[in-house]
Amino acid sequence: MSDASATQRAAEDQAEQDMAEHLETLAALEQAHGEVHRLRTLLLKSGAAEEAYAEVLVPEPPSSFETLLDRLGELPKILFSGDRRRTLGLDDTDGRKAPMWARKSWQALRALDSYAAISTTEGFNGNFRAFCERQPSGALVISTHNVAMVESESVNNQWLDERLLPVPIEVDPAGKVVMEAHVKIDSKGSTSPRIYFYDDTAGVTGKVIVGLISRHPTNTQS
Known part of the structure; x- marks a missing residue:
């Protein structure tokens, strides 16, 4: 396969992945709207009209990794054990992409926090990827296309x-x-940030331990 063909194929694969993620996001949004409608109906039936239409203020996601690290206290089920300097380095890697990376990282951390909270209270039979796929009621999730629970054999070797x-x-x-x-x-470019984590929801901490928020570690494509 020529370099041009390989580049075109990679672009097509990325476009397919982007479309799949977009469809998953739309499905999650539709489910969220359905959940809001169901809960609002229950409140109206119980005579709590004011609560049914109360404005919900959602904090803005962080636009830098410095702010993200400062706000980790908002996620009680996340334990960050990584190197802050490596995470902060993402802010200086690409000034155009860094704000988007920070926002997507925050979404992922909120989903991990949601997984840990539900796993340790209501219980959930499955890992984080299954959690995002099944989308339990009230859960915050991300696209399963962005979640990998294992590395390849070549990477591990x-x-x-x-x-x-x-x-x-x-x-x-x-x-x-x-x-x-x-x-x-x-998944584009040489930085391609990753969040590596350890599921200790059934362990002594009852949390998800995040050991790395940084550029992509070495793999077969590095």
């Missing part, structure tokens, strides 16, 4: 050490665990 990330010693006495599960924040 060659660059596993880059996925060995810090956790509290209560989780592992070594203070590190391998984190294969990750969220893809972008």
Whole structure:
């Protein structure tokens, strides 16, 4: 395959993925609208008309990774154990894309927080990707196309050490665990940020531990 053909194929694959993500977003939005309508109807039937139409103020998502890190306290089920400097470096990597990366990262972290909250209260039989696919009532989710629970065999054979990330010693006495599960924040360009995480919702912390928010670690396409 020529370089031109490979480039065209990559562009077509990316376009297909973008369309699939768009359709998933529309489906999630439609489900959210349905949930709002159902709850509003219940409130109206109970005589709580004022509450049914009360304005809901949703905070603006962060537009930088510095702000994102400062606001992690808003996500009680997220434990960030990573290197702040590597995360902050994303703000300086691409001034045009960084705000979009920060917003998408915030959406992903909110979804992970939602997963952990529901898993530790109501219970959920499945991992984070299944959570995003099934979309439980009241859940915040992201596109499953952006969630990978494992790495490829070739990546693990060659660059596993880059996925060995810090956790509290209560989780592992070594203070590190391998984190294969990750969220893809972008798939274009050499930076392609990732969020690597460890699911400790059934463990001592009852949280999702985020060990890395940074540029894509080494893989077969680096």
